[in-house]
Amino acid sequence: MAPPSPSKQLVLAAxxxxAGVAAWDLRTGAEDIRLRPCASRPRALASVAGxxxxxxxxxxxxGNSGPIHFFHWEKPQVAVKSFPADPIRALIADDEGSYLIGGASNGSIFLWEVSSGELLHTWRAHYRAVRCLALYDYLLVSGSEDGSIKVWDLITVLDEQSRLEAQTPYLYSFSQHALPVTDIACFLGAIAVSSSEDRTxxxxxxxxxRMLRSISFPTSIDCVALDPRSHIFYAGGRDGKIYVTAMGVDFSSHDCDESSILGALDDHSKAVTSLASSTDGLLLVSGSEDGNVxxxxxxxxxxTRKFKHSQGPVTNVLIVAPKRVKLPPLQPLRKVCSANGEVNSTTVILPRPENDTPIPGNKTSVFMENFLEKLQKHGCSSMLFDSGLNAQNGAPNQQGAEWRGRYLELQDLFVHEVLDQIPSSRDQ
Known part of the structure; x- marks a missing residue:
């Protein structure tokens, strides 16, 4: 079968x-390729930069082990198999395809460098399984079976000195969900939406x-997707409906906040398990336990289109534009960190999602990007914000501390600009 063209967009379902990973051409609806073998739980399928x-x-x-399979677009068979130390429940890659992050069944998080397969860092993040991960800029958000959500600063995670200086390994920890967290999506890098079995x-x-709002639903919610054009998100319910929901309406203490739910998309006979939005927000793809996409x-x-995956439940859907590039041989992912268990990273992780929607009149995010690009051009590494000792003369690295402070101030300013534009029916 011929490999997909660079401009082609595929709908993937696992x-x-x-039953393998099925791929259909989004424009024509024709089945393109089926990658085998694959049996993945929700949130365990990731496109690595296309x-x-x-x-x-x-x-x-x-069994108590589950490998990670790498698939090339031009071959239906597995290209590389890796065997992590613990079964991976959730998987995500940064937009540049440099790093792969996995949340394990025992609550740990693994961070690998894709090009080398090197395990850069692993840490115990939650008491129970990591069910979902979201990534934007230098922030990683993890949701767990234990109902908690934690926000991690990846600059701190990858820098040993920063980890030693931090009061807690995480940036924030949220425990407002009463039952397992099922999905997380980030909006404009500063706002996240989480779903849970607790029907919120x-x-x-x-x-x-801090939590800005809580919205109740008439059923447990298994997945969420954001509309990049507006302050709307889609919530996939166990009742087979996809709820169209306004982000900017405050919550009600009752079982269902009808003022927040704007409507529902209804064409699945069983639970909606996975959602994916196109970068322009004009298309939404849903997968369900009824085996349909x-x-x-x-x-x-x-x-506009209906696909049948298999007799089994669909657990993951993605919209991907495959890139036909000559790849170096893919390296299996390492089980343990090299040397003494720590790796000094030489890269600052600052993903920039393609679905970022600029805010009219907002100059802060542009200034932030230009500021960071200048810093990186000067050869800054993961020690960019190091406030420890200067390697040359033993003096405190005041410039590093100043840069970190400026960066955080810019991030705060950006968030306030976003929040000011979110409508609300009443004050908090």
Whole structure:
């Protein structure tokens, strides 16, 4: 089968049973390729910058290990198999495809460098399994089976000196969900939406470290997707409905906040397990336990395409534009860190998602990007914000502390500009 063209967009779907990863052409609806074998749980499928696909496998019945499969677009077979120390429940890659981050069944998080397969760092993040991960800029957000959400500063995570100086290993910890967290999505880098089995979605300020709103639903919510054009998100329910929800309406203490739920998309017979929005927000893809995949026109709220994946449940859907690039041989992911268990990273992770929607009149985010690009051009590494001793003369690195302070001030200013534009029916 011919490899996909660079401009082609594919709808990908995976199941928790070994039915492979199915791919359909978003424009024509024709099935493109089926990658086998693959049996992945929700949030365990990740496109690595469109260059290849990574899929964490669910452990077999009675087993306690699950490999990670790498697939090339031009071959239906597994290109590389890796065997992490613990089964990976959630998987995510940064937009540049430099790093792969996995949340494990025992609550740990693993961070690998893709090019070398090197395990840069691993740490115990939660008491129970990590169910979902979201990444924007230098922030990693993890949601767990234990109901908690934690926000991690990846600059601190990758820098040993910063970790030693930090009061807590995480930036923020939230425990307002009463049951397992099922999904997390980030909006404009400063706001996150989480879903839970407790029938709520909660909206968080990642800069201020607080919950902004909580919205109740008539059913448990298994997945969320954001509309990049507006302050609307989609929530996939266990009742088979996709709830169209306003982010800027305050919550009600009752079982269902009807003022926040603007409507519902209804074409699945079982629970909606996964959602994916196109970068322009005009299309929404849904996967369900009924084994079906739907493509929705968000303007008309009608189904434009229907795909049947398999007899088993669909657990993951993605919209991917595959890139035909000559890849160096993919390296298996390491089980343990090299040397003494620590690796001095030489890179600052600052992903910039393609679905970032500029705010009219907002200059702060542009200034932040230009500021950081200048810093990186001067050869800054993960010690960019190091406030320890200067390596040359033993003096405190005041410039590093000053840069970190300026960066955080800019981030706070950006968040306030975003929040000021979110409508609310009443004050907090």
């Amino acid at each position: 199941s928790s049973v070994d 260059r290849f696909l990574a899929a964490a496998q669910a452990p077999s019945a009675g 979605c909660k909206i968080w300020s990642l800069s201020e470290g 739907r493509v929705w026109d968000t303007r008309s709220q009608q189904v």
